[in-house]
Amino acid sequence: MSAVLLNGKELAAKKREQLKKDVEELSTKGITPGLAVILVGEDPASKTYVGAKQKACEQAGIHSVLIKKPDTISEEELLAEIDRLNKDEMIDGILVQLPIPKHISEQAVIERIAPNKDVDGFHPINIGKMMTGEDTFLPCTPHGVLVMLKEAAIELEGKHVVVVGRSNIVGKPVGQLLLNENATVTYTHSRTKDLRAMTKQADILIVAIGKANFISAEDVKPGAVVVDVGINRVDGKLCGDVDFESVKDTASYLTPVPGGVGPMTITMLLENTVQSARNRQ
Numbered sequence: 001m002s003a004v005l006l007n008g009k010e011l012a013a014k015k016r017e018q019l020k021k022d023v024e025e026l027s028t029k030g031i032t033p034g035l036a037v038i039l040v041g042e043d044p045a046s047k048t049y050v051g052a053k054q055k056a057c058e059q060a061g062i063h064s065v066l067i068k069k070p071d072t073i074s075e076e077e078l079l080a081e082i083d084r085l086n087k088d089e090m091i092d093g094i095l096v097q098l099p100i101p102k103h104i105s106e107q108a109v110i111e112r113i114a115p116n117k118d119v120d121g122f123h124p125i126n127i128g129k130m131m132t133g134e135d136t137f138l139p140c141t142p143h144g145v146l147v148m149l150k151e152a153a154i155e156l157e158g159k160h161v162v163v164v165g166r167s168n169i170v171g172k173p174v175g176q177l178l179l180n181e182n183a184t185v186t187y188t189h190s191r192t193k194d195l196r197a198m199t200k201q202a203d204i205l206i207v208a209i210g211k212a213n214f215i216s217a218e219d220v221k222p223g224a225v226v227v228d229v230g231i232n233r234v235d236g237k238l239c240g241d242v243d244f245e246s247v248k249d250t251a252s253y254l255t256p257v258p259g260g261v262g263p264m265t266i267t268m269l270l271e272n273t274v275q276s277a278r279n280r281q
């Protein structure tokens with residue numbers, strides 16, 4: 001083991017202490033931040049994540065409401081629920097837990113959320129603002145990655161960042177945020193030819209492809225920073241997209257799973273919710 005571990009759990013705990021103070025400060029102005037989470041269906045993993053979000057809200061003093069809907073709900077009904085929450089003055093943030101059933105358009109749902117309550121940072125208006133570098137709600141996982149790198153004082157300017165994966169919620173925005181920090185960004189994905197030749201060039205390798213143990217030491221330049229955004233369950237055990245045991249002797253810095261990016265994602269969600277509450281004033 002030569003890599004330094006980037007401990008997301010610890011940093012998340014530190015950030016959440018500060019958030020608690022921010023929430024107390026807001027309460028002197030009569031404001032309690034409110035987050036609404038909509039959970040459609042009975043997916044066990046989604047239930048776990050939503051439970052973790054609720055617990056984190058409770059600990060920070062954020063009011064959270066869980067709205068559970070059956071997977072038979074129509075798109076119209078779900079959009080009507082969002083309309084209701086958009087108007088609710090107690091609610092500062094709205095999160096529809098993804099994935100949602102296939103008969104409902106994910107894009108229609110995301111676009112229905114008022115941009116000023118879009119604490120996931122998924123609305124096209126907020127994505128656009130992120131691209132131009134305007135102040136807005138940043139998507140939680142990419143923002144969490146950026147905060148972890150900055151906390152470890154890892155230089156970003158001029159560095160070659162290679163992103164593996166191009167999802168709208170992680171791959172694309174994490175590359176954009178690092179581009180905004182003056183990194184040189186290469187996107188790679190499932191159709192990339194000679195992926196290893198690409199990943200080996202990375203000073204900072206960000207892996208969000210959704211395949212367990214996809215990246216091993218042979219894919220990594222010695223001394224590279226490796227950020228594992230994967231959350232996979234293999235034989236009931238949580239593991240990332242990076243083969244930790246293999247890469248730990250090659251990377252200079254490495255994020256573990258669990259205890260890496262995941263806890264930071266939730267913390268950034270709380271931060272966005274508190275910021276949204278501040279914006280009420």
Ligand SMILES: Nc1nc(=O)c2c([nH]1)NC[C@@H]1CN(c3ccc(C(=O)N[C@@H](CCC(=O)O)C(=O)O)cc3)C=[N+]21
Nearest residue numbers: 049095096097098099120231258259260262263265266
């Ligand atoms: N609208 C929406 N927004 C999301 O932000 C969103 C979503 N939908 N759908 C699902 C993904 C996944 N996600 C995670 C958040 C925290 C952990 C996390 O805290 N993980 C812990 C361990 C959790 C465990 O033990 O299962 C860790 O990595 O240490 C994981 C995954 C948010 N997501």
